[in-house]
Amino acid sequence: SASLCSRCITLLGVFLCGGAANAARVYLMQISGKSTRIPIFHDSEAGFFDKTRTGELINRLSANTAVIGHSLTDNLSGGLRALAQAAAGISMVSIADFLAEERISNMRTVCAFGKELTEVAKYTEKANDILHLAKQETILLAGFFGVVRLSGNIIILSVLYKGGLLMATEHITVGKCSSFLMYAFWVDISIAGLSSFYFELMKGCGAGPRLWEVLDRKLDFPLNGQHHSPLILDHTETALCGSGKSTLVSLLLRLYDPDSGVITIDGHDVRDLNPYWLRSHIGTVSQEPALFSCSIAENIAYGAPDFNTVTVQEIHRAGQIANAYEFVRGLSERFDTVVGEKGVLLSGGQKQRIAIARALALDAENEFLVQEALERLMDGRTVLIIAHRLTTIQNADAVAVLGQRCVVECGQHAQLLCNYQGLFRKLMEKLAFFQEGQKQALKRAEDRGVL
DSSP, rough: OOOHHHHHHHHHHHHHHHHHHHHHHHHHHHTTHHHHHHHHHHHHHHHHHSSSSSHHHIIIIIHHHHHHHHHIIIIHHHHHHHHHHHHHHHHHHHHHHHHOOOOOOOOOHHHHHOOOHHHHHHHHHHHHHHHHHHHHHHHHHHHHHHHHHHHHHHHHHHHHHHHHHHHHHSSSSSHHHHHOOOOHHHHHHHHHHHHHHHHHHHHHHHHHHHHHHHHHHOOOOOOOOOOOOOSSTTTTTEEESSSSSHHHHHHHHSSSOSSSOOEEETTTTTTGGGHHHEEEEEEHHHOOOOOOOSSSHHHHTTTTGGGGGGOOHHHHHHHHTTTOOHHHHTSSSGGGBBBBGGGTTSSSSHHHHTTOOOSSSSSSHHHHHHHHHHHHHTTTSSSEEEOOSGGGGTOSSSSEEEHHHHHHEEEOHHHHTTTTTTTHHHHHHHHHHHHHHHHHHHHHHHHHHHH
């Protein structure tokens, strides 16, 4: 009895050490990624971020570091445990024979402004916040599973102790005691399974409300205009200026649905139209060219309804219309040139010509080329122009001025200029004042010999 009690106490100590080791293993797994991620940000040059996709880099910093942490903790500890079990088993067999079971996108801008250390500090601060949460989770996780495993081991230990006492007094046989131990082991496995089920269920209950907040949110883009007549006429150029331009275009493309009012095309509510059919009949030229990290040919072909059927001749013709053909021919791989993530390997003017984008922040040559390409594309089409630079809308057939979530003014360019109290007139006066200020500053610089 004394020997049995001593051995059970020894087993209890082993189980307690196992629980502490398991808690340490989980803790190390949670923090192992931090020391891996920050050097990647700190020691990499800007060109690395130009050539490496953001998604791939994020995956390396998150998923892959998690895999490393798993390999250095779960797998390593499991391997060591298996090795120890094998060594113990072999030792027992040897004794018996002698005597008879271990995760950007704008990294170029960061480097240009010398903000590497600042961004690393920001990332470190966020990582420390997450690490603090991870520590709290680790403590709770280790405590939860430690108690669960300990309770199962105590059950087995209790059966072993009680069974040993009963065998000593010959109340039960060795076979019955072995049966009780097997049943206790089943109960131990069941407790571990139920605890894991409860833990994952609670995680799902916590994640569910956050998901429902996204699914049940109400999209609200009120644009209750004062004009009930058609805003855009067939085969005309209508320019939008003021506030709410991009939102209005998003509604037209049915990226959002209005909470009140309707948007109609030839009397048909866009909500009754097939969105894929609607968007396939609208060519969108974004303010900021959204190029994919693939070849120029693939970026051009992407605008077709079925880009797999686009021929090389059609791609070249599109490049010629966009005034992009000449500069593409000057590239080493021509239309097979990979533009990098978001077109980072091309200049702003080249990206905008490939995307047939509007002239914004371009040099005079690129602005003329893009404007010429746009004029070709607008011929014979109904065009909606979102104007940031008011000089680009002088040739529009109609101008709609947006403000305070409604159409404030609508009419021809010259007609709106005659309204001295109108918002469009005020915007044009500000533009003229700004341009005059630029001219004066340029003249002063020339007088001082700066230019």
